[in-house]
Each structure stands twice: as structure tokens, then as C-alpha cells.
Amino acid sequence: MEKLSFRHATSRALPGAKAQAITGVVASGNLEVLLERALAPTECSVEIETPIRGYGEVWAAVVADFVARAQPGGLRITINDGGARPDTVSLRLLQGARLMEV
Amino acid sequence: MTRANTTLPEILSALFPEGHSVTVEDGLVSGEGPFRGGRLAVIGIDGDTALGVDGACRLAADVLDVVRRGDGTPILVAIDSDSQRMSRRDELLGLNEYLAHLAKTLLLADAHGHPTVGLIYGHSAAGAFIATALATRVLVGLPGANPSVMDLPSVARVTKLPLDRLEAMAKDTPVFAPGLDNMVRTGAVEAVLDPDRPLAEQIAAVIDALPVEDTRDRAGRERGGRPVAETIAAQVIRDMRLG
Amino acid sequence: MSERIIDPASKGWATSWYEASARARIDGLLDAGSFREVIGPEQRRMSPHLPLFDLPRAFDDGMIVGSGRLDGKAVLVAAQEGRFMGGAFGEVHGAKLVGLLRAALVLKPEAVLILFDTGGVRLQEANAGETAIAEVMRAITQVRSAGVPVIGLIGGRAGAYGGGGLIAATCSRLVVSEGGRISVSGPEVIETNKGAEEFDSRDRALVWRTMGGKHRRLTGGADAYADDTVQAFRRAALDLIGRAPAFDLATLEAEQKRLEERMARFGDCRDATEIWGRLGVNDPEAVPALTTAAFETLLASLGETTHDAR
Numbered sequence: 001m002e003k004l005s006f007r008h009a010t011s012r013a014l015p016g017a018k019a020q021a022i023t024g025v026v027a028s029g030n031l032e033v034l035l036e037r038a039l040a041p042t043e044c045s046v047e048i049e050t051p052i053r054g055y056g057e058v059w060a061a062v063v064a065d066f067v068a069r070a071q072p073g074g075l076r077i078t079i080n081d082g083g084a085r086p087d088t089v090s091l092r093l094l095q096g097a098r099l100m101e102v
Numbered sequence: 103m104t105r106a107n108t109t110l111p112e113i114l115s116a117l118f119p120e121g122h123s124v125t126v127e128d129g130l131v132s133g134e135g136p137f138r139g140g141r142l143a144v145i146g147i148d149g150d151t152a153l154g155v156d157g158a159c160r161l162a163a164d165v166l167d168v169v170r171r172g173d174g175t176p177i178l179v180a181i182d183s184d185s186q187r188m189s190r191r192d193e194l195l196g197l198n199e200y201l202a203h204l205a206k207t208l209l210l211a212d213a214h215g216h217p218t219v220g221l222i223y224g225h226s227a228a229g230a231f232i233a234t235a236l237a238t239r240v241l242v243g244l245p246g247a248n249p250s251v252m253d254l255p256s257v258a259r260v261t262k263l264p265l266d267r268l269e270a271m272a273k274d275t276p277v278f279a280p281g282l283d284n285m286v287r288t289g290a291v292e293a294v295l296d297p298d299r300p301l302a303e304q305i306a307a308v309i310d311a312l313p314v315e316d317t318r319d320r321a322g323r324e325r326g327g328r329p330v331a332e333t334i335a336a337q338v339i340r341d342m343r344l345g
Numbered sequence: 346m347s348e349r350i351i352d353p354a355s356k357g358w359a360t361s362w363y364e365a366s367a368r369a370r371i372d373g374l375l376d377a378g379s380f381r382e383v384i385g386p387e388q389r390r391m392s393p394h395l396p397l398f399d400l401p402r403a404f405d406d407g408m409i410v411g412s413g414r415l416d417g418k419a420v421l422v423a424a425q426e427g428r429f430m431g432g433a434f435g436e437v438h439g440a441k442l443v444g445l446l447r448a449a450l451v452l453k454p455e456a457v458l459i460l461f462d463t464g465g466v467r468l469q470e471a472n473a474g475e476t477a478i479a480e481v482m483r484a485i486t487q488v489r490s491a492g493v494p495v496i497g498l499i500g501g502r503a504g505a506y507g508g509g510g511l512i513a514a515t516c517s518r519l520v521v522s523e524g525g526r527i528s529v530s531g532p533e534v535i536e537t538n539k540g541a542e543e544f545d546s547r548d549r550a551l552v553w554r555t556m557g558g559k560h561r562r563l564t565g566g567a568d569a570y571a572d573d574t575v576q577a578f579r580r581a582a583l584d585l586i587g588r589a590p591a592f593d594l595a596t597l598e599a600e601q602k603r604l605e606e607r608m609a610r611f612g613d614c615r616d617a618t619e620i621w622g623r624l625g626v627n628d629p630e631a632v633p634a635l636t637t638a639a640f641e642t643l644l645a646s647l648g649e650t651t652h653d654a655r
Contacts, residue, residue, distance in 0.1 A: 001396055022386045025366060026403040027428040034386050034404055051401050078389075082401050156612075159604055166601055169594055188530040190544045194555050194617060195607060196566045197529045198510030199655075202482070203600050206515060209486040210597055228466075228475075229529045232511055236479035251471035260468055261398065277394050277436065278471045288472040290479065316483055318476055319440065328473045330393055331440035334384065338410060338444025341383035342421070342452060345412065 004048040004056055006063045010073035013041035014100055021099035024092045031084040033096040038076040050081035062086050062093075070097040107246035108223050108297055110148045113180060116301035117142065130157050131180055132164045138306060143168045146180030146221075146234070153230035154187030158200040161234075165207035169214050176217040176309055179208065181235045182224025182247075201229050205237035212239050217309045222247040222282070222291070236290060239312050242304075243282050243291045250280030276327040287327025289318040360575045362500040363524040367409050367424035370460050373575030374498075374582070375413035375422065382411035384441060392435050394470045403429045406437040410445040416583055418455040421445055427462030427503030434463065434508060435470040439477020446484035449493055456586045457488060457495045459516065464531065465507020478508035485515045486592050494518065494589030498578050499525035500571065504556070506531050514566070517589035517655065520581040521558035521567035523637075528556040550633065554617040559632055559640060563621060564611075565603060565652055570644070572637045590653040599654035 014037075024032040039045060046063045066072070070093070077096070084092070110131065114124050122135030124144045129151025134143045145161045147153060168175055186197060212218045220235035223244040231249055235241050243249070254272065258265040272279030276287040285291040292313075295304045319335055322328025360373055371380050384390050386404030395402045407429035412421050423442050425432040442459070449457045466474035485495050497516040499505045504526035505513045513519055513527055521527065530538075532546035545551060554560060562570040569585055571577040590596045611620045621629035625647055635643065 001399060001401065020387055022368075022404065025426060025428045026401050030428070032386075032403060036387060049401060051399055078404075080401050080403055155604075155608055159601070159608060162597075162601055163605075166594070166598060186529050188535045188538045188543075190535065190555065191612075191615075193528050193530060193535070193544075194560075194614065194620070195611060196514075196527075196561070196564060196604075198505075198527055199514045199566055199600075200604055201529060202511045202514030203597070203604055205482055205511065206486060206592075206600075207597055209483055210592070210594065213486070213490060214594070229507065229511060232475065232479055232482070232508055236475070237482065251466055251475050252468060257468050257471070263398065271397060275394070275397060277473050278469055284472055285476075288476050290472065290476040316480055318480060319443070322473070322476070328436055328476065330390075331436050331443070331473060331477065334390060334437055334440035335444035335447060337390075338383050338441055339448045339451065342412060342445070342448035345381075345452075 001049050001051055002053045004050070004059050006046045006060060008044045008064070008067040010042050010044055010067060010071045012071050013073035014071065014075055014097060016101035018100045018102050021096055023096045023099060026080045026082045028082055029084055029088065031079055031081040031089060031092055033092045034078045035096045035100050036076045037074050037100065039074050042073045044072045044075050044077065046077045046079065048079040048081060050083070052081070052083050058086055062089050066090060066093040070094060072097050075100065108244045110180060110182070110223070113221070113223060113301060117305065128157070130160055132161070137176070137302070141175050143175050143177045144180060145177065147183035147230065150182060150184050150225050152184035152187035153201065153233060154189065154192045155195045155197055155200040158204040158233060162204040162207045165204070165211055168216060169207070169211045172214065174215045176219065177208070177211055178305065179218065179220045179234050179238050181220065181222045181226045183226045183230045183234070185227035186229030201233035204233045208237040217312055219305060219308055222249055224248065227251060240292045240308055241290060242308055243286070243294050245294060245297055247282045248280065249282060249285045249291070253280055284327060287322070287325040289320070289322030289325065289328055292321065361573050362522060362575055362578055363502055363573050365575065367426040367460065367462065370575060371409060371422055371424050374458070374579050375415055376417065380411055380413040380422070382409060384410065390437055392437055392470065394436065398469045400469065406435060406441070407432055408438040408441045410441045412454070415456070415458070415579070418586065420456045420458055421449050421452070421454045422458045422460070424460035425462040425501070427501040430467055431464035432462040432501065432503040433465060433467035434474035434477055435467040436473035436477065438467070439474055439481065443477060443480045443484055446481065446488050449488045450491055453491065453493060457493060458582060459495065459497050461497055461499045461505040461509055461513055462501030462503045463505060463509035464503050465509055475508065478512060481512050482515045485512070489517055489592035494586050496520070496582050496585050496589070498582060499527060499567070500558070500573060500578065501525065504528070514655065518569070518585040519567040520569045520571050520578055520585060521561055522571045522573045522578070523558045524573055525558045526552070526556040527561050527566060553633060560617045562644065563624060564607065568651065570637065570640060590655060596654060599652070603652055603654040
């Protein structure tokens with residue numbers, strides 16, 4: 001398993017008050033994303049465990065794009081990856097952020 | 103394992119030096135013998151026989167006969183079986199119900215005050231193991247016994263891992279590897295008996311020391327074969343009660 | 346304690362049970378907002394063993410347990426996620442269900458609901474999974490003896506195979522849908538060990554006829570047949586809670602008789618359609634295509650598929 005960890009600053013806190021949410025499932029080509037409101041309002045962290053090695057740069061790009069779009073300030077995001085494609089990862093991250101905004 | 107496995111006739115003559123009524127038919131073991139001033143009922147599977155609907159039904163009937171008598175007769179479940187019988191007919195008839203029924207009769211017997219002791223002296227696997235030896239209050243083994251869920255070549259096929267790597271992992275990972283020692287470390291098998299000591303005495307001692315509760319997960323933690331199960335189960339109970 | 350977690354797949358009562366995630370099934374099954382999970386995903390109690398095999402873990406190890414309300418009744422619930430490792434029993438997965446059942450002995454809820462979705466034992470943790478299944482079966486009989494019904498719901502993509510099939514048949518009552526298969530050896534396992542002449546696992550119609558929900562319901566292997574919706578499972582579960590058999594000698598004697606009779610009556614049948622014919626079904630070939638309503642009508646006309654012998 002490869003472990004990756006990213007930390008970003010955001011311009012704002014993610015709206016909403018939901019403390020945590022989970023979306024997706026660990027299966028082939030899929031992933032689960034756990035989101036927790038656990039950090040300072042303008043910080044976001046994303047930790048990933050994946051069985052597919054050597055794609056750190058792709059993950060970095062997908063995460064950076066997500067942070068830029070969603071501005072998920074305050075969130076600690078943890079991912080268990082089952083070998084998802086980058087578009088699936090983006091979709092799940094945005095889905096997760098929406099759940100937290102409820 | 104260098105020594106030869108203990109056979110069923112050896113087990114029976116050690117348990118019942120004065121004789122017994124235990125018979126083996128189609129690999130199904132059934133009968134009883136005098137034991138400590140009372141009786142000891144024996145059911146089981148011999149000769150690496152697979153357990154199908156017919157066998158499970160017959161063994162369950164024997165257990166229910168003992169329960170109906172209601173005199174607290176202990177039940178020994180002696181096992182040298184294959185896995186569940188794998189066939190279209192068995193599944194068509196609902197093998198899961200037959201195997202569960204056998205397990206339930208043993209669990210009912212236990213609840214009705216009949217000490218149930220499993221004794222694995224040969225092979226057993228999968229559904230046959232769950233329906234018999236694992237459904238007793240306490241399970242012990244004899245050296246040379248070989249319980250397994252699945253043999254390593256089959257595990258290699260399913261997990262797509264090389265067999266030599268699995269064999270290496272099996273040496274220090276009791277949670278998945280076949281064999282008696284690993285089942286002891288997981289807590290499923292309480293103890294391995296000493297074939298050089300009188301068997302009747304050892305079975306009597308097992309009956310006298312029956313655990314009140316299901317202690318298999320605690321044993322699994324203490325022995326390192328199931329490091330977290332007990333803690334997880336205990337936490338569920340605690341968090342539920344805090345409700 | 347953790348707040349309720351919602352899966353976006355949950356779209357309400359019309360959601361397909363088969364397609365829904367374990368979390369969505371719980372959300373739709375229980376009274377809205379009543380579910381309280383214990384050892385939720387945020388606690389990250391994941392498998393200690395899967396990393397050895399270089400396999401990804403799930404935060405809940407594919408088993409979700411907690412308490413909630415079903416039409417106001419206090420219930421404990423466990424749900425398996427069939428898409429993670431085929432819903433198979435590993436150490437943590439199994440221990441959560443064991444803990445839930447032991448908690449039921451203390452809390453005495455009005456029922457325990459088990460939402461099955463499992464291929465059986467997780468091979469990477471085989472000994473732990475197998476032992477957990479034995480612990481679960483013992484705990485279920487204790488819970489039933491204490492007067493608490495244990496209801497199994499089977500309609501997930503992984504069915505209830507291997508030890509899962511044995512646990513299912515230990516429950517007081519079972520609801521099954523067309524997609525729910527109940528069996529010990531799976532089609533592929535039989536074919537691998539005994540050959541395609543014994544069981545052709547690619548013959549999907551054969552799989553459904555032999556192991557599927559309709560066959561199990563017709564022969565007494567399940568007590569209720571539900572449409573593949575969360576609403577239908579909820580209704581069926583509620584109905585079954587009220588009429589669960591005790592766990593005692595009388596019940597097991599009745600089960601002994603029931604299973605002996607089944608063997609005597611159908612033991613020489615090669616195919617499920619022969620069994621259905623002997624049950625009195627006029628057109629056995631038509632059974633797989635029957636709608637739920639037509640199937641219920643058929644069941645009512647047979648009048649012998651309901652029993653208190655499990």
C-alpha cells in the first residue's frame with residue numbers, strides 16, 4: 001500500500017455545520033472518502049491509502065483541483081482507495097464536500 | 103508432525119475401556135458409552151467424509167434424542183471430516199438449513215445442561231467445521247489434526263498471491279493459515295490434548311472446566327491469533343449501553 | 346457520538362435494495378433519523394490484516410452496526426457491505442456483529458435485524474472469520490432464547506453464502522427478495538471442485554433456480570418474499586418481528602421433521618422445477634418470471650410454505 005498526504009490552505013471555511021460524512025465504498029475502481037470537520041477554518045488535509053503505487057503526481061493534481069473548486073476549509077479528508085480513476089476520485093470528493101454543506 | 107494421527111477406534115477404546123455402542127455408518131459416528139458413572143454420548147464424522155444434508159439431519163436427530171432424555175448427558179463431537187459436501191443436490195435441498203440445524207441442536211443441548219465438547223482428531227473445513235466442532239461449548243484437538251478453512255493452494259488461487267509467498271506468510275500470520283496450531287492461536291480450539299495421557303481423564307477435565315461464556319475471542323487476543331476481536335466486541339457492547 | 350452519516354445513494358423508499366449500499370439500506374429501513382452507529386467510520390477500526398496482503402481497507406471493515414427504530418420499535422441493526430471484499434467475514438467485521446448480539450442480550454431490544462450481503466469467510470483472515478461465524482451463531486441462539494427475535498434480510502448482490510448461509514438459517518425469520526441467494530457452496534466453488542457437469546456456474550438461470558429467493562421461499566428456507574425495494578423489506582421485517590418462533594426443543598424438533606420431510610419428498614429431484622411441480626405448482630417453468638404479486642398468489646394457493654420450525 002502507498003500512503004500519500006496533502007495539506008492545503010483555503011480562502012474560506014466550507015459552509016455548513018455537519019461534523020462528518022462518508023461516501024463511496026472500497027471496491028475495484030471505487031474508493032471511500034471520509035470527511036471530518038476537524039481543522040482550522042482555512043486548512044484542509046487529504047490522506048490517501050492506495051494499492052496502486054506510483055501515481056502521487058496524479059493524486060496531487062486531483063486534490064489541488066478539488067481544493068481550488070470546493071474550498072473545503074476545516075476538513076480532514078481521508079481516502080481508502082480501491083483503484084479508482086482520477087475522474088471518479090474528483091466526483092467522490094465533490095460529493096463528499098456537498099454532503100458536509102448540508 | 104511426526105507422529106501418526108490418533109484414530110477413532112483408538113479414541114473410543116480409550117474413552118470407553120468397558121465397551122460402547124458407538125457405530126460408524128457412511129462416515130457418520132453415533133452412539134454412547136459409560137462415562138464417570140453416567141454416559142457420554144458421541145456423534146461425529148470419520149474418515150474425511152464430507153457433510154451433506156443427509157448426514158447433518160441424522161446427526162441432528164441423535165443430538166435431539168440426547169436432549170429429549172434430559173439427563174445432562176455430555177456430548178462429544180468427534181471430527182475427522184471433509185468440508186461441506188459440494189453438490190447441486192445439497193444446495194437445491196437447502197444445505198445451509200441442514201448444517202445450521204445441526205449446529206443449533208448442539209447449541210440447544212448446551213443450553214439444556216448437556217456439556218458439549220468438540221474433539222478434532224483429523225481434518226475438517228468450512229461449513230462442516232462450523233456445523234459440528236465449532237458449535238460446541240469447548241473444542242479441543244489431538245496432535246496431527248488439521249482444521250482449515252481452505253488449503254493454501256486454493257487460497258493462492260483466490261487471492262492471486264504466489265504460493266511460496268503465502269507459505270512464508272503462514273509461518274507468522276496465524277489468522278489465515280490452515281492447521282491446528284493456528285486455530286489454537288485464533289481461540290477456536292481451546293487446547294491440544296496429550297495423546298500419551300489417558301484420554302477419558304482429559305475429556306473429563308475439559309467438561310469440569312467448561313467456560314461459562316464464549317471465551318474464544320479472549321483466547322484469540324491472549325494467544326495473538328485474533329488480536330482485536332475481543333476489544334471490538336466489548337466496545338460495541340459498551341457504546342451500545344451508553345446509548 | 347457521531348452524527349448520522351448519509352450516503353447519496355439513498356433516494357428514499359423506492360431505492361433498490363440490491364443496488365443500495367449497506368448504509369443506504371439502513372437509512373431507508375429504519376425510521377428517519379433514528380439510526381445511531383457504534384464504532385463508526387471516524388474511529389477507523391480497520392482490519393489489522395489486509396495490509397499484509399497489500400489490500401485496501403475500509404473504515405468500517407464492511408460491517409455497520411448500531412441501534413435505531415423500526416416503526417417506533419427499538420431495534421439493533423447490522424448491515425454488511427457486499428461490495429467491500431464481497432461482504433466477507435474478517436476479524437473486525439465479525440467481531441462487530443458478535444458485539445451487537447451480545448449487546449442485545451443486555452439491552453433486550455424488540456428485534457435484531459441482520460442485513461446480509463456476504464460471500465462467507467474472508468480468506469485473508471479465514472480463521473478469524475470462521476471463528477467469528479461460530480461466535481455469531483452461538484450468540485444468535487442466546488438472543489433468541491432471551492425472547493428477542495433475530496430477523497435476517499437477504500437481497501444484496503453478494504447474497505448469503507458460506508458461513509453467511511449458516512448464520513441466516515440460525516435466525517428466527519428470514520426475508521428474501523428475488524436477487525437474494527442463500528447457499529453454502531457458491532456456484533463457482535462447486536464447479537471448481539466437482540466440475541461443470543455438476544454445476545455450470547455460468548448458467549445464471551440455474552443459479553437463481555437453485556439458490557435464489559423464490560426457491561428458498563417456496564421450500565421454506567425463507568419466511569417472506571419481498572420486492573427489491575427498501576420499503577418492501579421494511580414492511581416484511583416489521584411483519585416478521587411479530588411472529589418469530591422461540592428457540593427451544595419444540596422448534597428444533599419441528600425443524601428436524603420439516604427437514605427430514607423435505608429430503609424424503611424432494612431428495613431425488615435434479616432441478617428446482619421438479620420440486621416446485623411436486624409442491625403443486627401447475628407451471629413450474631413460469632415461476633422465475635412471476636411478478637411479486639403473482640408469486641404471492643401462488644404461495645397463498647400452496648398453503649404450506651409457512652412454518653414455525655427454524
